[in-house]
Amino acid sequence: MKIENAIEVRDVSMCFNLSREKVDSIKEYIIKALKRQLFYEEFWALNDVSFEIKKGDSVGLVGMNGSGKSTMLKIIAGVLRPTKGTVETTGTIAPMIELGAGFDHDLTARENIFLNGALIGYSQEMLEERFDDIISFAGLERFVDVPIKNFSSGMLARLGFSIATIVDADILIIDEILSVGDYQFQNKCKKRIREMMDRNTTVLFVSHSIEQVKEICKKAIWIDRGHVRMMGEAGEVCDAYEDPGNNG
């Protein structure tokens, strides 16, 4: 069997406009244009980033705050379009960049499962079929018909994780979400991620907990101020990243 790439990132650069005041009204636009103050302050959050991830691999992204990890994940998930370069992915993606994106706080857990599931692209029949599994994994049996504005943030994260992982996606994208749940739920999540990896799901994982990265990932990519600084075995990359001599 041929091993293909699940994710191919080629020369991706991402430019943001960091101008102090965003011009978002006609009035401001005209005033600024008249005063010739329409500056755009460019900021390149990613610079010519390229890498490939093989199917079934588990890769951790490490790097300092603001180095561009979340930006990279968003580009891969299709949320952001890169300024330059291309990203190719094969198969379905379960993006867990922020859990419960699109939850409506006035609706109940039950209603949100259908809304959020539809956002991810699940069919309604499937959601009905797996409804009990979603609720029981999240451990929210008693709160099914409670509006989620009454949930704690950990409970929201549980529900979001449970919905996003109820079917095996080909690619799982995880951005610092394991930190919200309690230890019991964290272990449950790790177990589920492992199970999915055993079934050949590709995992892309961002966490500031180096232990978690070493625990879950085989490989790692170190992103430093928008550049790929190092790529390789998770242990080596993490050690280099943690070495105080390498940062400054």
Next chain:
Amino acid sequence: MKFISVFVKYRALIDQLVIRDIKTKYRRSILGLFWTVLNPLLMMAVLSIVFSYFFSRYGNIDNFPVYLLCGQVIFNFFNESTTIAMGSIIHSGELIKKVYVPKYLFPVSKVMSSGVNLLASMIALVIVMVVTRARVTPTVLLAVFPLAYVMLFSVGASLFLSAVAVSFRDLLHLYGVMTTAWMYLTPVIYPMEILENAPRWVVFIVNLNPLTAFVKIFRCVVLEGVTAPAILHIQSLVWCGIALAVGAFVFRKSQDKFILKI
């Protein structure tokens, strides 16, 4: 073709977004749906009493309540759906930043949610027609045409408005002023005869106005029991085409930048 397959894939999402809108709108009041029927009825009652007197010198409009309600059904749908849809991208900002969703689904689903209110005002129309013993002819079935036109036109306008509102937020306020002017340039309340003495350019704009065409067709088939002249259908179709083409073009051009501005 890609458009169609995307639409099918996200069909469930549109349903969910519409259901969400309706639930959150009516959950707070049990009288919710009842009010949406009552609201146009009361409006119509007040306006009928006042204006049927004012306009009586232009000859009797037979069944002024139905005449008025026909205009309101069309205009209010357009007004409400585009006004709500205009802010849909801005208000979905949190979502757009976190998951990939085809962005046109937001304005389109808002227009569809407004369809529920359209249904309510249709009920109001039926009630008024029964009460006033209006003559019902088989042509009422043709009412689907003007309703379809106003929906398509609203979708096009919503795509355009929701996209430009992201860059220029003050348009959200200006649009209220615009629709008020637009209402006066549409024969919602007044009979067409009132325009006899109006300046040429006003008459020209009123006749060019796409909503005028939709309203006229609607009145032909519902109130007068005749089929509308073909020219009105052609005018309507052309306007729908223009609105959808411009809306889709502007929306596509700007959609990748939404996330940087919301």
